[in-house]
Amino acid sequence: MSGAVFAQQLVNGIMLGGIYMLIAVAFTLAIGVLNFLNFSIPGIFMVGAIATWRALENGWPWVGAIAAGLLAAGVASYLVERFTYRWMRGLDHEIPLVSSLGFLILFENLVLIGYGSDQQTFPALMPDFNIRVAGLVIGTGQLISLVLALVLVIAASGLLERTRIGRGIRAVAENADTATILGVEIHRVVPALFILIGLLSGVSGILFAMNYLQVSAFMGHEIGLKGIAAMVIGGMGNIWGAILGGLLIGLIEVLSIAFFGANRADICVYGALLLLLVVRPEGLLGGSAIVREKL
Amino acid sequence: MSGYGEAILVMLAINIVVALAGYLPLAAGQLNLGIAGFMAVGGYTSAYLTSAYHLPMGVGMAAGAAAAGLLGLLVAVPVLRTSGIYLALATFALGQVIQAAFLNIEAVGAAAGYPVKPYAGFTVVLSVAFGVLVAVLLLSRTRFALLLTATKNDPLVTELFGVDVRAIRVAAFSLGALIAGIGGALYAHHYSYLEPQNFNIMLSVYIALYVLLGGTQTVAGPIVGAAFFTLLPELLRAGSHWRFVIFAVLIILVMAVRPEGLITGALARRLRFGKRREAAS
Amino acid sequence: MSLLALDDVGKNFGGLVVVKNLSFTVEAGQRVALIGPNGAGKSTVFNLITGVYPLTSGRVLFDGVDITHLPMRRRIGLGVARSFQNIRLMGHLSVVENIMLGQQPKAGGLAALLTPYRLMPRHRWIEEARAALDEAGLGAYADLSVDSLPYGVRKRVDLLRAVVANPKMLLLDEPAAGLNERETEDLHDALMAIAAKGVTLVVVEHDMHFVDRLCERVVVINFGEKIAEGTMAEVRASPLVREAYLGGDATVGAGHA
Ligand SMILES: Nc1ncnc2c1ncn2[C@@H]1O[C@H](COP(=O)(O)OP(=O)(O)OP(=O)(O)O)[C@@H](O)[C@H]1O
Numbered sequence: 001m002s003g004a005v006f007a008q009q010l011v012n013g014i015m016l017g018g019i020y021m022l023i024a025v026a027f028t029l030a031i032g033v034l035n036f037l038n039f040s041i042p043g044i045f046m047v048g049a050i051a052t053w054r055a056l057e058n059g060w061p062w063v064g065a066i067a068a069g070l071l072a073a074g075v076a077s078y079l080v081e082r083f084t085y086r087w088m089r090g091l092d093h094e095i096p097l098v099s100s101l102g103f104l105i106l107f108e109n110l111v112l113i114g115y116g117s118d119q120q121t122f123p124a125l126m127p128d129f130n131i132r133v134a135g136l137v138i139g140t141g142q143l144i145s146l147v148l149a150l151v152l153v154i155a156a157s158g159l160l161e162r163t164r165i166g167r168g169i170r171a172v173a174e175n176a177d178t179a180t181i182l183g184v185e186i187h188r189v190v191p192a193l194f195i196l197i198g199l200l201s202g203v204s205g206i207l208f209a210m211n212y213l214q215v216s217a218f219m220g221h222e223i224g225l226k227g228i229a230a231m232v233i234g235g236m237g238n239i240w241g242a243i244l245g246g247l248l249i250g251l252i253e254v255l256s257i258a259f260f261g262a263n264r265a266d267i268c269v270y271g272a273l274l275l276l277l278v279v280r281p282e283g284l285l286g287g288s289a290i291v292r293e294k295l
Numbered sequence: 296m297s298g299y300g301e302a303i304l305v306m307l308a309i310n311i312v313v314a315l316a317g318y319l320p321l322a323a324g325q326l327n328l329g330i331a332g333f334m335a336v337g338g339y340t341s342a343y344l345t346s347a348y349h350l351p352m353g354v355g356m357a358a359g360a361a362a363a364g365l366l367g368l369l370v371a372v373p374v375l376r377t378s379g380i381y382l383a384l385a386t387f388a389l390g391q392v393i394q395a396a397f398l399n400i401e402a403v404g405a406a407a408g409y410p411v412k413p414y415a416g417f418t419v420v421l422s423v424a425f426g427v428l429v430a431v432l433l434l435s436r437t438r439f440a441l442l443l444t445a446t447k448n449d450p451l452v453t454e455l456f457g458v459d460v461r462a463i464r465v466a467a468f469s470l471g472a473l474i475a476g477i478g479g480a481l482y483a484h485h486y487s488y489l490e491p492q493n494f495n496i497m498l499s500v501y502i503a504l505y506v507l508l509g510g511t512q513t514v515a516g517p518i519v520g521a522a523f524f525t526l527l528p529e530l531l532r533a534g535s536h537w538r539f540v541i542f543a544v545l546i547i548l549v550m551a552v553r554p555e556g557l558i559t560g561a562l563a564r565r566l567r568f569g570k571r572r573e574a575a576s
Numbered sequence: 577m578s579l580l581a582l583d584d585v586g587k588n589f590g591g592l593v594v595v596k597n598l599s600f601t602v603e604a605g606q607r608v609a610l611i612g613p614n615g616a617g618k619s620t621v622f623n624l625i626t627g628v629y630p631l632t633s634g635r636v637l638f639d640g641v642d643i644t645h646l647p648m649r650r651r652i653g654l655g656v657a658r659s660f661q662n663i664r665l666m667g668h669l670s671v672v673e674n675i676m677l678g679q680q681p682k683a684g685g686l687a688a689l690l691t692p693y694r695l696m697p698r699h700r701w702i703e704e705a706r707a708a709l710d711e712a713g714l715g716a717y718a719d720l721s722v723d724s725l726p727y728g729v730r731k732r733v734d735l736l737r738a739v740v741a742n743p744k745m746l747l748l749d750e751p752a753a754g755l756n757e758r759e760t761e762d763l764h765d766a767l768m769a770i771a772a773k774g775v776t777l778v779v780v781e782h783d784m785h786f787v788d789r790l791c792e793r794v795v796v797i798n799f800g801e802k803i804a805e806g807t808m809a810e811v812r813a814s815p816l817v818r819e820a821y822l823g824g825d826a827t828v829g830a831g832h833a
């Protein structure tokens with residue numbers, strides 16, 4: 001492989017990483033704050049994209065359609081909160097995980113019933129044009145996604161750092177009981193967090209649809225599951241880890257396709273995840289994975 | 296029996312086998328999201344040995360089970376150092392790796408799929424499934440089962456009472472993998488065709504979910520869960536997607552109001568106790 | 577030779593020093609109390625003796641064996657059993673099955689593990705567990721789920737589970753906490769009976785009246801350090817102890833804490 005081709009692959013990997021990043025951040029917020037591995041996120045990703053697609057089909061303008069997609073994703077995520085986390089706080093942490101798988105199945109099959117299992121064509125926002133820099137081809141859509149992803153992630157982390165609700169979220173992450181005692185309104189903070197998670201997932205679904213120009217009921221699988229890998233590799237609960245993980249997974253995927261072929265990419269991506277879980281479960285940027293126990 | 300009835304029973308039998316595979320680790324508190332991977336190992340191993348080396352089907356199935364169990368043992372030791380969410384993630388990753396691996400093994404057809412020769416009919420599938428069920432039922436009457444429950448309940452206290460909790464977990468996980476291998480072999484020889492896509496993450500998810508729906512405190516739980524999952528569409532006669540919708544809603548509701556699943560140990564005890572009381576009076 | 581010896585034991589959690597330079601011994605057959613204000617490190621000392629946490633420094637000897645680095649599951653085999661401050665029974669198991677967990681250290685190897693005893697209603701394990709429950713006056717609860725039991729009964733099952741393991745030494749973390757007067761009295765009698773069989777008792781307890789009647793010797797710790805040791809009367813006289821219990825307040829002498 002020549003240097004130029006290799007450089008091009010690196011660029012492609014980073015662009016792909018931008019998509020994984022957003023979804024990895026959604027996962028990491030759920031894990032970091034609520035210790036909740038939220039498997040409904042790939043479903044919410046899909047709901048955002050499908051709702052946008054439907055709105056466009058019905059002749060809505062882009063802004064309206066994207067708003068509709070985000071609204072649908074936010075509502076879907078709120079429903080997940082309502083029926084998983086809220087009912088089961090304090091119980092076995094695997095129970096919300098299981099319910100969130102239920103929601104994944106629910107969302108996907110409702111969409112299947114509504115629109116069938118075929119890939120649907122998503123209209124192009126702009127005619128395809130690429131930027132050429134120093135011999136490298138960069139897709140404009142992908143570049144916008146990457147920049148937008150970074151901006152959104154930084155905004156989300158700013159939200160956590162600086163706003164009242166963000167401080168509430170972080171207090172809950174430290175210790176839900178203490179936070180309640182300190183006056184954090186957990187019944188407002190947690191739904192807000194879920195809506196944030198829903199919006200991030202929805203945005204990433206819409207961006208994905210705009211880049212790849214198609215949507216389907218199962219579109220969340222590949223991306224969502226790789227988002228999990230990205231989150232874990234970066235370090236669960238760490239937003240910057242999710243960014244790093246997203247980029248790494250994007251790179252691993254693109255480079256393994258280039259070197260070993262498309263069929264081997266999943267072996268490399270999930271093999272890396274498995275290896276990491278065995279040798280360093282806390283991830284690259286994560287702290288200790290050990291949970292304290294009061295005896 | 297009608298062909299239709301037989302087809303349903305075969306499906307039920309295979310679903311019960313893989314439910315038991317998911318149940319054993321869950322009884323010790325471990326969520327295995329990679330069952331489909333172990334099914335694939337069992338199925339492909341048996342299919343390959345019977346086709347390429349003309350081994351009898353029984354030997355092939357045994358080898359498939361052994362291969363899946365061995366792989367389970369091999370990965371259990373490092374993977375079970377982690378627990379909870381980490382374990383669920385590791386098994387998920389493992390399932391993905393296994394599926395992707397079979398997509399690349401030319402000897403068994405890679406992505407094109409692999410035809411399986413010796414055919415396991417109704418009787419064979421049901422007998423093997425029955426054998427597995429009896430074995431697991433026997434196991435559930437032992438101290439090993441007691442320690443599985445204790446491990447799930449409170450691993451620290453279990454360890455303090457002299458139990459090697461890690462060994463118990465490894466055993467439960469590997470036995471589950473072995474049984475999944477049997478389930479995969481039954482699937483292979485009954486449906487006569489294997490494709491890596493059959494063993495995707497959603498299959499693992501469905502298995503884990505119907506076990507949890509039934510409950511993980513008694514062997515009755517996974518059986519009820521598998522029966523429910525298999526028979527629901529037949530009872531409803533609804534489109535196949537509605538079946539999943541209803542299943543998903545049920546899972547969400549059951550986890551919300553009765554997170555231990557439909558059948559709990561206390562329920563089983565009450566039923567047994569009630570029976571004894573009736574017998575006494 | 578002492579049954580239990582802590583030799584210059586220290587434990588830090590991150591930067592927090594919880595146990596410091598702690599040495600004390602317990603002779604076989606003794607009834608010893610380990611007391612101290614809330615957060616003094618008493619439960620932590622039990623966790624160190626049973627191997628729940630590794631020591632930061634020092635050694636623990638039991639029955640002449642250095643158990644500092646022994647995995648926690650090996651310790652019950654040597655004869656160390658314990659109860660927990662917050663009862664930790666197995667909620668998914670019935671009362672008999674909880675007691676059967678107590679039999680585990682002497683249950684035997686793989687063959688025992690795979691014996692389908694539940695198909696044999698007269699199996700030795702079940703009979704022994706029921707007999708132990710009957711003897712403790714808990715027979716009526718045998719087949720119930722532990723979660724359905726009243727608090728006092730659960731505490732007794734918890735104690736019985738540890739006793740069934742035939743330990744040489746029992747570590748009891750606040751056995752009388754939450755019990756009413758009647759139950760406390762029964763507990764006292766039960767512990768005296770256990771001790772009479774030669775079991776060494778180490779008790780963490782806030783009820784000083786209870787401690788006074790049960791134990792021959794008292795070790796007092798504060799902020800993880802030993803501040804006094806001796807008979808109840810000797811300990812009571814120590815100014816350090818009065819200081820520790822809220823600046824010389826009479827708590828230590830006044831019975832119910
Ligand atoms: N796993 C742990 N990690 C960090 N700190 C701990 C841990 N366990 C105990 N501590 C701290 O060590 C100190 C002593 O705790 P410990 O539970 O041993 O006290 P105690 O004497 O048993 O108190 P009490 O009478 O309230 O039961 C406390 O400050 C506690 O917060």
Ligand SMILES: [Mg+2]
Binds near residue numbers: 620
């Ligand atoms: Mg304590």
